[in-house]
Amino acid sequence: MKFEGKIVENKLNKRVEGSITAILDVLYGKVSIFTLSRHFEKANQDTSELVDIDEGEEINYREVIIHRRGQPLIYALSLIVLDRCKEEARQDIIDGEIPLGKLLKKYKVESRREIQHIYIEKPNATLKELFKTSEDFISRNYVVIENEEVTLWTKESFPISYFSDKM
Amino acid sequence: MKFQGTIIKNEVREKISKLEEEYNTTFSTTQKLLLCERGPITTILDVLYGEVSLFMLDQHIEKSNEKTSKILNINPGDDIDYREVIVHKSGRPLVHVVSCIPLSRCSDEVIDDLMQEQLTTGKIIEKNDMETYIRINKISIEKPTATMEELFKTNQHMLSREYVMTHNKEVVIWTKESCPLSYFKV
Numbered sequence: 001m002k003f004e005g006k007i008v009e010n011k012l013n014k015r016v017e018g019s020i021t022a023i024l025d026v027l028y029g030k031v032s033i034f035t036l037s038r039h040f041e042k043a044n045q046d047t048s049e050l051v052d053i054d055e056g057e058e059i060n061y062r063e064v065i066i067h068r069r070g071q072p073l074i075y076a077l078s079l080i081v082l083d084r085c086k087e088e089a090r091q092d093i094i095d096g097e098i099p100l101g102k103l104l105k106k107y108k109v110e111s112r113r114e115i116q117h118i119y120i121e122k123p124n125a126t127l128k129e130l131f132k133t134s135e136d137f138i139s140r141n142y143v144v145i146e147n148e149e150v151t152l153w154t155k156e157s158f159p160i161s162y163f164s165d166k167m
Numbered sequence: 168m169k170f171q172g173t174i175i176k177n178e179v180r181e182k183i184s185k186l187e188e189e190y191n192t193t194f195s196t197t198q199k200l201l202l203c204e205r206g207p208i209t210t211i212l213d214v215l216y217g218e219v220s221l222f223m224l225d226q227h228i229e230k231s232n233e234k235t236s237k238i239l240n241i242n243p244g245d246d247i248d249y250r251e252v253i254v255h256k257s258g259r260p261l262v263h264v265v266s267c268i269p270l271s272r273c274s275d276e277v278i279d280d281l282m283q284e285q286l287t288t289g290k291i292i293e294k295n296d297m298e299t300y301i302r303i304n305k306i307s308i309e310k311p312t313a314t315m316e317e318l319f320k321t322n323q324h325m326l327s328r329e330y331v332m333t334h335n336k337e338v339v340i341w342t343k344e345s346c347p348l349s350y351f352k353v
Binding site: 110 | 169172173177179183196203296297299300334335336
């Protein structure tokens, strides 16, 4: 049989599924999450735009490292609009012990994710210190949308040499 | 800084490891990625291999039987859209995909989109901004059916996974994706 058909258009496909933690876990075995910082803060001009809320509204700030036996794999910074999250999930979000992708699964949250940017950037001082490297980082930003509202904005970064085929 | 924290539990990893043990095999990074991707496989194939195409083998509306009504949580006899496609790269088959979609749970726009053969189900979900939850039900290795042998020109075992997507807390699609076990080894 000869297979034909139109090429699947993917240029506009911004939708992604699944968290990077779950993928890393499958690829590299058991991974752990280490919380660097988590707190509530008032949204400023930049962060309010990222999660589509008014300046001054409260957001949950969460900064974590996913690591395997102490070796950092991915840095993730998330801004969460707690009021827009399922009520039963809020305490787990505040506790910060469970990755956000896992929480979406735990609470069977129907959502969609949209990748906003994929880019290469110079590391800031925090990334340099965490990964002990000054090489460029590859990063992506995405939002999770639930009930037509952004509940979460996430940025994930790792050194550009990580996860290459030779790793 | 010393990183600590709890080890994350992951059912998909456990399923994959169990299968590797059972069949005394090791899956490649790509195979693992394809198995744990929580969504339609076409997007990731496209990113990994460049432009891929969709070839519709069969699409028709049929009455749900006992098996499909159980999977989709609908009544036997309800209308479902049956879709069977091959995702291929320049004529080389990559993945065989069967989907069953309960029509009563689709909007008119989604039904119109389903009738357009060039749209993948993932694309339809994206186009209609549908918020979904995905549950991988099964990851397995199985003997090929006659159709698979014919399509892939091989009689080797097939690596398959089955998942459902819910929308408004109801199952809106059941999908089974399969490819020969030797595919995506690199």
